[in-house]
Amino acid sequence: MIIDFDAELWLWDARSDSWTFVSLPADASDDIREMAGGTRRGFGSVRVRVTIGGSQWRTSIFPDSKRGAYVLPVKRAIRKAEDLEAGDTVSVTVELIDL
Secondary structure, eight states: OEEEEEEEOEEEEETTEEEEEEEOOHHHHHHHHHHTTTOOOGGGOEEEEEEETTEEEEEEEEEETTTTEEEEEOOHHHHHHTTOOTTOEEEEEEEEOOO
């Protein structure tokens, strides 16, 4: 399953660290939840391959009950390489792997 979408980068402040995420669309999150139903990984995560701009990497997405969607962490190295910061809207491609 491959999902292409545009989303705004947002910050989640956890203790002394800030993490930057994008939220996947709600309808795609519902499909992922259904597909991953029997798969149990840490925090309900699903492994993915992500492309933003010229950067591609493997990571995991996580369900966020508050947002009702999966969220994708965007690490500092990617934000730096793509000249991104919280509040920017990015085009994202997420490919589910290992499902």
